[in-house]
Amino acid sequence: MQRIYSRALALLICAVMFGGLIGARPFSSATEHELLLTGASSISLLPARSVQSSILAGQAGARARAELPTEQADNRSLKEELMAELRSAAPAERFHTLALAAPIVAKPVPAMIPGNGPWMRGELVAQTQRLDLYVGKNTFSADQVADRAAKLERVLRAAEDYFGTTLTRRISLGFYSKPPKRGVRGMAYTSEGRVEIYYRPDEDIGRATTVAMHEIGHHLEAQRYGEAAQRRADTILHEGLATWIASIRWLDQCGATSWRERGRQLHDAGVPLRLLTAERSGADNAYELWASFVEYLVRQYGWKKFNALYASGRGRAPGSSDYERVLGKSIDELSDEWRAWLAQ
Ligand SMILES: [Zn+2]
Numbered sequence: 001m002q003r004i005y006s007r008a009l010a011l012l013i014c015a016v017m018f019g020g021l022i023g024a025r026p027f028s029s030a031t032e033h034e035l036l037l038t039g040a041s042s043i044s045l046l047p048a049r050s051v052q053s054s055i056l057a058g059q060a061g062a063r064a065r066a067e068l069p070t071e072q073a074d075n076r077s078l079k080e081e082l083m084a085e086l087r088s089a090a091p092a093e094r095f096h097t098l099a100l101a102a103p104i105v106a107k108p109v110p111a112m113i114p115g116n117g118p119w120m121r122g123e124l125v126a127q128t129q130r131l132d133l134y135v136g137k138n139t140f141s142a143d144q145v146a147d148r149a150a151k152l153e154r155v156l157r158a159a160e161d162y163f164g165t166t167l168t169r170r171i172s173l174g175f176y177s178k179p180p181k182r183g184v185r186g187m188a189y190t191s192e193g194r195v196e197i198y199y200r201p202d203e204d205i206g207r208a209t210t211v212a213m214h215e216i217g218h219h220l221e222a223q224r225y226g227e228a229a230q231r232r233a234d235t236i237l238h239e240g241l242a243t244w245i246a247s248i249r250w251l252d253q254c255g256a257t258s259w260r261e262r263g264r265q266l267h268d269a270g271v272p273l274r275l276l277t278a279e280r281s282g283a284d285n286a287y288e289l290w291a292s293f294v295e296y297l298v299r300q301y302g303w304k305k306f307n308a309l310y311a312s313g314r315g316r317a318p319g320s321s322d323y324e325r326v327l328g329k330s331i332d333e334l335s336d337e338w339r340a341w342l343a344q
Pocket of ligand 1: 214215218238239242
């Protein structure tokens with residue numbers, strides 16, 4: 001078990017629970033409470049992945065290569081496509097106002113990353129400029145995922161634009177029915193260049209796409225900060241940032257226009273505004289509170305300080321970053337500032 005646990009840690013796993021993405025959900029049952037409080041154990045129980053690979057797809061057997069016409073993938077069409085899918089009337093404005101790193105301006109389209117991503121279980125159904133897409137059994141169909149290929153590449157580009165870091169390594173993204181632990185919707189294996197998403201055939205592929213964006217966010221974190229820093233990153237910043245990177249989709253599904261608004265919504269719904277113990281209120285709520293804290297930190301202290309803070313993490317425990325040294329304030333003082341900002 002210890003060996004597996006160590007291996008799992010080395011894989012830098014991070015999971016999205018994604019119960020509903022709908023409103024505030026203080027935990028309502030003992031089962032859910034237990035699940036969320038023991039979230040770390042989902043890591044230790046992970047089986048070795050390779051032995052499950054009964055149907056490894058040979059790259060040559062790919063049923064489709066969805067190579068996207070690069071010239072059509074400018075930022076304008078990217079945004080328009082994202083907006084068209086989102087329900088709310090004002091996401092375009094939101095996309096601009098939320099981008100703290102830099103205004104969204106036309107940038108060169110990221111180049112095709114040649115070669116193949118890592119092999120995954122199931123069938124390779126499409127390859128985009130930077131993503132290999134796999135499908136297992138009893139999840140979305142191969143056609144559904146192949147049809148989604150261009151969208152997923154655009155989601156990657158939106159995440160890159162928002163965060164300001166570009167993927168340099170081709171990654172594989174696989175859809176499966178059975179998560180390693182109940183309630184888990186996605187996992188990022190950043191050291192291996194893989195993402196797994198867990199959805200059943202009748203579920204909403206739009207929500208699965210949002211989970212994919214969060215997991216892609218972890219890969220971008222690893223890209224910016226390095227594997228070693230991500231391995232010891234404070235969960236508050238690690239999960240908060242991946243959720244923040246997925247802002248455009250995640251906030252829309254919450255019916256909020258900003259992380260400040262989302263924080264207020266959670267508060268109004270009775271979710272305690274506590275960072276260190278946020279997971280007691282459910283994983284989704286925790287991730288959203290942490291994303292709003294990330295937004296506050298970036299706005300108040302800037303990216304340079306935030307990056308140093310992220311890199312100062314001393315383990316996955318919430319609060320492990322060296323807030324005192326980097327920002328001159330304790331996590332409790334910063335929590336007070338963040339709550340005051342939400343209340344403004
Ligand atoms: Zn995550």
